[in-house]
Every structure is written in C-alpha cells, then in structure tokens.
Amino acid sequence: MSDHKRIDCMKCAYFYVxxxxxxxxxxxxxxxxxxxxxxxxxxSSSGKPCMNFEAKRAPGTR
Incomplete structure (x- = not known):
C-alpha cells in the first residue's frame, strides 16, 4: 500500500468540474x-502526491 496521504481535490482551490x-x-x-x-x-503519473494543493477559502472571506 501507499504511505502517501490522500489529497481531497474537492477541497482544493484549483479543482473544477x-x-x-x-x-x-x-x-x-x-x-x-x-x-x-x-x-x-x-x-499515478509522477509517483508523488500533488504538491499544488491549496485549500479553498471559506465563503464570505477575502
């Protein structure tokens, strides 16, 4: 198994549908x-977890 922490794209500012x-x-x-x-x-392509994760800002914050 992988020892990498799973990154939740749904919480990332760069994720989109x-x-x-x-x-x-x-x-x-x-x-x-x-x-x-x-x-x-x-x-899967790099063998490393995503290094560009940035948490989304909470609604109403600047």
Whole structure:
C-alpha cells in the first residue's frame, strides 16, 4: 500500500468540474482534465502526491 496521504481535490482551490463527460474533473494548477480525481492522476503519473494543493477559502472571506 501507499504511505502517501490522500489529497481531497474537492477541497482544493484549483479543482473544477468540466462539461466533458469523458473527462469530468479538472485541475487548473496543472492544466488538465481527467476521468478520475486529479490527485490520483498526479500520483499515478509522477509517483508523488500533488504538491499544488491549496485549500479553498471559506465563503464570505477575502
């Protein structure tokens, strides 16, 4: 098993949902769309967890 901490893309400021049914999830930091969560794609392609995670700001904060 992997000892990497799982990154929750849904809580990342760079995550977005696309209109592409084949690639419904995207990452603005890396500039790609994927059929799976972007953090899974990054881990499988680089062997390292995503280093661009940035937590979303709470609603109403600047």
């Amino acid at each position: 696309t209109w592409d049914p084949q690639f419904p999830k995207g990452c603005k930091a890396f500039g790609f769309k994927s059929p799976q969560m972007p953090s899974v794609t990054v881990l």
